[in-house]
Every structure is written in C-alpha cells, then in structure tokens.
Amino acid sequence: MASLTDHLAELVEDADAVLLFSPTASFHDRFVAEEAGDGRDAPEIVVVAPDNDVDADPFVELPIPFRDVRDRIRFGIEGAMESDLVTEGDEVVCVVSVFEGESDAVIRVTVDETVHTGIYDLFVESRADPGVIRDVLEVAIELGKKGQKGKPVGALFVVGDAGKVMNKSRSLSYNPFEKSHVHVGDPIVNVMLKEFSRLDGAFVISDSGKIVSAYRYLEPAAEGVDIPKGLGARHMAGGAITQDTNATAIVLSESDGLVRAFKGGRLVLEVDPEEY
Numbered sequence: 005m006a007s008l009t010d011h012l013a014e015l016v017e018d019a020d021a022v023l024l025f026s027p028t029a030s031f032h033d034r035f036v037a038e039e040a041g042d043g044r045d046a047p048e049i050v051v052v053a054p055d056n057d058v059d060a061d062p063f064v065e066l067p068i069p070f071r072d073v074r075d076r077i078r079f080g081i082e083g084a085m086e087s088d089l090v091t092e093g094d095e096v097v098c099v100v101s102v103f104e105g106e107s108d109a110v111i112r113v114t115v116d117e118t119v120h121t122g123i124y125d126l127f128v129e130s131r132a133d134p135g136v137i138r139d140v141l142e143v144a145i146e147l148g149k150k151g152q153k154g155k156p157v158g159a160l161f162v163v164g165d166a167g168k169v170m171n172k173s174r175s176l177s178y179n180p181f182e183k184s185h186v187h188v189g190d191p192i193v194n195v196m197l198k199e200f201s202r203l204d205g206a207f208v209i210s211d212s213g214k215i216v217s218a219y220r221y222l223e224p225a226a227e228g229v230d231i232p233k234g235l236g237a238r239h240m241a242g243g244a245i246t247q248d249t250n251a252t253a254i255v256l257s258e259s260d261g262l263v264r265a266f267k268g269g270r271l272v273l274e275v276d277p278e279e280y
C-alpha cells in the first residue's frame with residue numbers, strides 16, 4: 005500500500021504553507037528533505053506539536069492535544085498567523101493524525117474568517133498562564149465526563165484578572181478558599197473544585213492559578229455580548245465577564261454537557277468532554 009508521503013508532494017504543490025501536526029522524526033525529516041530537494045519554491049513548513057522533539061523552526065506549541073481535529077487545525081493555523089507564517093487567503097496543507105499514531109490524513113484549507121475562532125489567543129493571549137487555562141479546561145472536561153456522583157453537573161470558572169472579577173461579582177456564601185493558597189493543577193484542588201461545583205456561582209482563579217474564591221455571583225455589564233442563542237444565565241454571565249474584564253471564562257453546561265470557553269465576550273472554544 006502506498007503511504008501518505010507518496011502522494012503528499014502533489015497535494016502540497018502550490019500550497020503556501022504545510023503544517024505538520026505532531027510528526028514523527030522520520031516523517032518530518034523525510035518530508036523536509038523531499039521538499040528541499042524538488043527544486044520548486046518550497047512552501048513554509050511549520051511543525052505544530054506539544055513538544056519540539058524534531059527541532060523544527062518554525063514551531064507552534066500545542067498546549068492540549070485537541071482531540072477534535074478542527075480545533076487542532078485552527079490552533080495551528082492561528083499560531084502560524086500570529087508568527088506571520090500564514091495570512092488570510094493562504095492555502096494551507098495540514099498533515100494530521102485523526103486516529104492514534106502516525107500521520108494519516110491531509111486536509112487542505114483556505115485561511116479565512118471561518119477558520120479563525122480565537123482558539124490560539126485563548127491560550128497564548130490570555131492574561132492567565134497557558135498552563136492555568138489548560139488545567140482549568142481539564143478540570144471542566146473531567147467534571148463533564150464523570151459528573152458529580154454520576155449526575156450531570158454545571159460549573160463556571162473565571163480565570164485571570166481576578167481583582168477586577170471580584171469587583172464585578174458578589175459572594176453567595178462563605179468562601180472556602182478565603183485563607184488558603186491552593187492552585188489549580190494540585191490534585192487535592194481538583195477534588196475540592198469538583199465538590200464545590202455542586203453549589204451555585206462561579207470560581208474565580210488568578211492569572212497564576214491561585215483559587216481566589218468559590219460561590220461568586222457575577223454581575224458584569226452584558227451590553228453587546230454576542231454569545232450563541234439558547235445558552236442560559238451561567239453562559240451569559242461567563243461570556244459577559246470576559247468582555248467587562250480581561251478574564252477568560254470556562255463553562256461546563258449542566259444541560260448539554262459541553263465545555264465552552266469565552267474570551268473578549270465571544271465563544272472561542274466548544275468541546276465535548278466525552279471525546280476527550
């Protein structure tokens with residue numbers, strides 16, 4: 005059977021850039037050598053992966069695996085745009101692994117507005133550390149997968165710009181994190197977050213991942229917030245606080261089970277925990 009690389013040269017021809025998503029070292033080296041050797045104007049080759057194992061330059065770092073291939077591709081393209089490797093209107097060839105393991109699919113996309121959702125900015129341009137955003141996303145995804153004692157549960161995490169978020173919210177109950185110095189990512193904290201998520205309100209988390217408060221009722225100005233119709237008060241409050249402050253909101257819906265991220269008053273990411 006012919007391997008993917010046998011056809012790749014034709015698919016890559018006249019593309020502006022090639023994004024290799026988590027390529028193996030042998031795949032990467034072979035591809036780079038072939039492109040350099042064919043004498044034509046070579047497209048920009050960008051590696052998008054969790055770690056730069058293949059010593060690629062340019063390289064875009066993936067903060068989470070993005071099981072949804074569209075999210076993975078969007079992240080890579082937006083990261084490449086950020087570094088001026090790709091611009092709107094470009095033809096980009098993405099070499100990805102849809103199933104586990106080796107690169108097994110080639111997707112050719114024209115970069116336009118619909119590709120650009122802000123998923124890269126969610127991690128890289130958020131005030132909070134990318135690792136903190138990732139940790140909170142993981143807690144929300146895990147909570148969505150398991151629920152609380154088997155029942156679906158909702159949760160709202162507001163990450164970054166915590167001082168301003170506290171000013172735009174009020175307390176619904178005593179704050180169990182009042183005098184504590186716990187951070188997202190600590191295993192004990194994940195247990196606590198899951199336990200407290202049964203109760204109302206939002207968690208407020210600082211740029212560096214410190215849990216500032218639970219049980220906050222958000223009161224942001226909601227004018228001009230553009231979030232999809234059909235989402236309720238939790239999502240509206242989560243979306244709006246990101247327009248009113250520089251925070252990022254991560255919301256687990258009790259009703260549809262999806263995890264959504266908002267930034268700048270806009271929905272920037274939607275993931276199904278069951279797919280992670």
Ligand SMILES: Nc1ncnc2c1ncn2[C@@H]1O[C@H](COP(=O)(O)OP(=O)(O)OP(=O)(O)O)[C@@H](O)[C@H]1O
Nearest residue numbers: 158204205206221222236237238239241257258259
């Ligand atoms: N302004 C707010 N600040 C903090 N939490 C809120 C706010 N508004 C609603 N919530 C929380 O969201 C919960 C669910 O509210 P609602 O059903 O209207 O939201 P929703 O967006 O439909 O979310 P879900 O999809 O989980 O049902 C409330 O019980 C409350 O805990």
Ligand SMILES: [Mn+2]
Nearest residue numbers: 236237258259
């Ligand atoms: Mn609801």
